[in-house]
Amino acid sequence: MSKSIICDMDGVIYRGKQLIPGANDFVQRLLSTQTPFLFLTNNAEQTALDLKLKLEGLGISGLTEENFITAAMATAMFLKAxxxxxxxxxxxxxxxxxxxxxxxxxxxxxxxxxxxxxxxxxxxxxxxxxxxxxxxxxxxxxxxxxxxxxxxxxxxxxxxxxxxxxxxxxxxxxxxxVGKPNALMMTLATRKLGVHPDNAVMIGDRMDTDIVGGMEAGMTTALVLSGVTTPEIMTHFPYKPDHVFNNVGEIDLAAL
Missing domain, CATH: 3.40.50.1000 (HAD superfamily/HAD-like)
Structure with missing residues (x-):
């Protein structure tokens, strides 16, 4: 069985108002294989419904509000506890x-x-x-x-x-x-999915938030080069991701 997926949004699924090549195919593969997944974002302004509607506007269908966790949601979960x-x-x-x-x-x-x-x-x-x-x-x-x-x-x-x-x-x-790069947000995301961090993959475009947060939470990490990080920038950090892809369209879920 494929690992569960926790995926950043900006720079991974879209840039501004533009869908990143391969992103829709990636999401549809998540849905068709019934892979547990969450989109995770430091955005605390928009609700899960706002984000669902944004992705629908970019051409990605089949999502529900349960497919999202925002920094606002994580903060509320933390404070309630x-x-x-x-x-x-x-x-x-x-x-x-x-x-x-x-x-x-x-x-x-x-x-x-x-x-x-x-x-x-x-x-x-x-x-x-x-x-x-x-x-x-x-x-x-x-x-x-x-x-x-x-x-x-x-x-x-x-x-x-x-x-x-x-x-x-x-x-x-x-x-x-509470938000990235705090590993707490990654842990809250895996709890929401009901999976152990060992069985989850954090996919993101930033070494200093997505990758370090996923690493510190005990997750497999996958960096995509469709956002802010280049191969040269990646070498400046004292840690490295487990996988590197040009974009999410290249990801083979079964191989993670």
């Missing part, structure tokens, strides 16, 4: 708020248990001031993911990591970050 039915002050969009509601959290600006930070396109000084005061007052500081910038049409834009850095500079405290 730490303190069920807690309260949180959230900086971020609908993705993280929706997932926290689903696990029974209440959103509050008054003595919350946690300050949870994701990417926000409406982040402002008042939110920064409030987060700093709440953390100084004892709220635990949580980040969905550490990404400093996100590639967008026409260049880059600030991401969750830049907001976390501002709050960290003002409080002198570092956040606990």
């Amino acid at each position: 730490q303190k069920p039915a807690a309260t949180a002050y959230v900086i971020g969009g609908g993705g993280i708020m929706s997932e926290l509601y689903k696990v029974g959290f209440s959103l509050s600006e008054t003595n919350p248990d946690y300050v949870v930070v994701a990417k926000s396109t409406s982040f402002n000084f008042e939110q920064l001031k409030k987060a700093v005061r709440l953390i100084d007052g004892g709220a635990k500081f949580i980040g969905t993911n550490p990404d400093m910038i996100d590639p967008v049409e026409g260049g880059n834009e600030p991401a969750a990591g830049t907001i976390l850095a501002a709050i960290s500079a003002a409080t002198g405290k570092r956040p606990y970050i």
Whole structure:
């Protein structure tokens, strides 16, 4: 039986609004062989439904919301395990708020248990001031993911990591970050699939998040060269993936 698959999205399945060659064929092979799989992303803005609809818009059919795990979902899963039915002050969009509601959290600006930070396109000084005061007052500081910038049409834009850095500079405290490269997110993904990490493969395009996170979680790792990593960049790291492919279309599931 083939190993279960945990697969990054941006740079692996698509780049921006373009499907990567071989990606649809890869997904259809996952479905036709009934291989357990999850798409895993540090994106905490979009819900699983948003991502399903995005892939459908790119021509990939047959997926359900259960085929996705986002940094927002992983953060909610982690916090629920730490303190069920807690309260949180959230900086971020609908993705993280929706997932926290689903696990029974209440959103509050008054003595919350946690300050949870994701990417926000409406982040402002008042939110920064409030987060700093709440953390100084004892709220635990949580980040969905550490990404400093996100590639967008026409260049880059600030991401969750830049907001976390501002709050960290003002409080002198570092956040606990759930998303990649934290192996915790990989572990949560294998638990969601109901498989042991030994029987799972992490497929991604980044050595510093996908590959190191999968390696540290005890998974087989597969790097694709369709995203940000080149063969030359790969040699700069003190670890290496178990497999390297030009794109996911080359992957033989039975050989992993």
